[in-house]
Amino acid sequence: MYLSQLLVDTGGNPDRPRPGRMWIGNAYNIHRRLSMAFPRYETLLNDPDSLKPFNPAMLEDRPFLFRLDNNVSDDGQRAIIIVQSSLKPNWDWCFHNAPDFLAAPPQMKNYDPDYQSGETLRYRIKLNPTIKSSSQKSINAITGEAGKNSKRLALTWDKDSDPETAINIWFAKKAESSGFKLIQSKLIQLSWVYGSKMKAADEQNEAGKVQHHKMKFRSALLEGILEVTDPSSFNRCICDGIGSAKSMGFGLLTVLRL
Template identity: 35%
Template sequence: MLYRSILLIDVGDNPDRPRPGRLWLRNIYHVHQRLSMAFPAPFKKRVDPHFLKPFRPEDFSPNKPGSIDPNQVHDQVHVRRGPEHGFLFRIDIHPPREIGIYPHRYPPRNPVIIVQSALEPDWDYAFHNAEYLLAAPPEIKPFYPQFENGQRLIFHLLANPTRKIAKVGPDGQKAKQGRRVPVRDDNLNEWLIKRAEENGFSVETQGLIVQTGYVYFSKIYYESKNDKEEHKEHKARLRSARYIGILKVTDADRLRQALISGLGPGKAFGFGLLEVDCSAKGEICLKVKYENSRPTYPS
């Protein structure tokens, strides 16, 4: 069983006078940190039931120094995602309702964060001191990913398509770890098709929607200079590709695992969550959009 959470973010009506929720979404590091707070280690809730102490990554990982009770920690932040741990998320600044997908699920204005997790999240714990970020109470729905080979499903994936370029050292030998670079736009379909083959499904390329963009983030760090610590901020961006279309199940077990583990790199930055909808209503709605016009989807 997995859990899918829907968080509506309060960004206000005036972009020139943004609510805190709009500012929060601009830094993906802060978003990931807040979401991880919904999966505290048991000892964390025991010693800090109201989450009054500062956030520490080690409170969510048994592999970090300082963990109080490592034998009881469910590692949600720094571990490979599996059936018993880990979470994936995706930020939809403009919910898919605008192109007819899942029209019953999202309101028209508020950005949405979708979180898919192996454990049931505790959003009250995560947002008890930050309720102003939310436009409504979080919605949690358990679901059982059951598929059959040959089944056709509508899917939605925000990915970070990259490829590795081998590094060559001074001695002419290739390094073990290459450098990751974005996949070119004309190879985005090929990237998805390859990942699909590895994860138990095929993609219907006719009518496939591919929208490119960037996810921006900034990383804060400190440097010692003249016996003083200076605050530094490193701004960067990651290439994104939003895929929306129809897939066909070729290996039900591998597809189920893909829902748990995600696809591609950059999962801590909101990439990799594969969302599927097997309802006939969703598929018909998507087909109508294909026939009428080529829809656009804001990044």
């Protein structure tokens, strides 16, 4: 696998254009752009300058996870995107028509996770904590739209509890089936991630105003220490991610040996 780091140019002057900041404000557009790092051969051959109309099929079966790591104080001075992929990304082609998005060339390295039982690791993960409900519709991970057989709701907690406790209980259950247990877990940031996708031509109104599907995902950024209990399951969860809405920047578990 490969790990990449993208330093986004968020811009420090509100009176000047800040395309990088605008880009990361829409989770759908982040995923759409990053998908371009894994172009099909026919795309490179037939549309080298990305001039053809966007095809939503380009977003399907893209072998990567990502996480937007901006500083939790939200002062906008730093924004980094971590990308983990099973294929080597073509960052030159990905940003060839949007060079102003980045403040520096992408950094990339090989990544071969091979962790052993009993290892303790420091981790960071941004989760979309959800629960299933037979009375509700699930959310499409790419479009954010409700599906006919959807069954996912954002995790909630009652007045006698607190978000950190509720989310850590939820995450601990995920850990059990993912080959690790939590030693320490701290909720660093609780927020919402937003996105929007332009509706298809037949869904636009006659007035000519462009219509969009709005998306909203609960976001919980966690850091702490974990212990590997089942290496096979753990290494698989590193590759596959944890939880829902992975295409919107959730589920990437990054770890460091202590």
